[in-house]
Amino acid sequence: MSLKPTVNKNDHAQGNLNSDLVIVEYGDYQCPYCGAAYPVLKALMKEFGGQVKFVFRNFPLSEMHQYAKVAAIAAEAANLQGKFWEMHDAIYKNQQNLNELYLFELAEKIGLDISQFKDDIQKAELEEKVDSDFESGVMSGVNGTPSFFINETKFNGGAEDLLELVRENVN
Template sequence: MSLKPAVNKTDHIQGKKNAKIVIVEYGDYQCPYCGAAYPILKEMMKKYGERIQFIFRNFPLSEMHKYARSAAIVAEAAALQGKFWEMHDAIYENQEYLSETFLLELAEKLELDPHQLNIDIKKSELASKVDSDFESGVLSGVNGTPSFFVNGRKFNAGADDLMQLMSEIVK
């Protein structure tokens, strides 16, 4: 399967601009497998971030994970204050405490403007962004989290295998 749509300006991107290797993760903030993949992906970015580009797209499995969608919306609200990756990391690093209240505590720790955050999390554009990420995952053949795409093609293995692949192709 291939990635639909291609990486674009609505995506959250870190790493090297115009990198030869582009990795997209579809993730759910409450998914234990995404939580387990997170430190591996962090390590990969530390090691290869100068040579790869990493994109995160929301794929909240709301039926299974009560706070996944709320977490995705709070991360999108943090993005409006320029702190998407800080919130993304804080959620994964504290995944076992996830709740509506805890998300607000994280926002406070990250020094997000609480008044603005409360306004932003109610914006339909943020819900639409999360829905649009989810729909793009469905169109791209995502059927679980985490799901990875490397240079637009589905990578049918886990984060450990992704790290192994990077060590082989990024010299």
């Protein structure tokens, strides 16, 4: 399966934004497998951040994970204050504490303007962004999280396999 739509300006990206090596993760903030993949992906970016463009798309499995969607919306709200990755990291680091109130604590911890955050998480366009990420995942053949794509091709392996592959091919 290939990635639909391709990576674009609406995506959250970090690392080398002009890199030819693009990794996309479809993730769920409450998924334990995504939580386990998170430190591996951080290690990958620490080692290869100058050579890799890393993109995160929301894929909240709301039936299984009660707070996944609200966490995704919270990260999108943080993005409006230029702090998407800070919120992304804070949620994964504190995944076991996840609930709606705790998201406000994290927002404070990363230095968001809380009254703006409260207003922003109500915005319909943030939920639409999360839903649109989710739909793009469905169209791209994502059926669980985390799911990875390398240069728009689905990668059938976990974060550890991904790190190995990058190590073998980048150096």
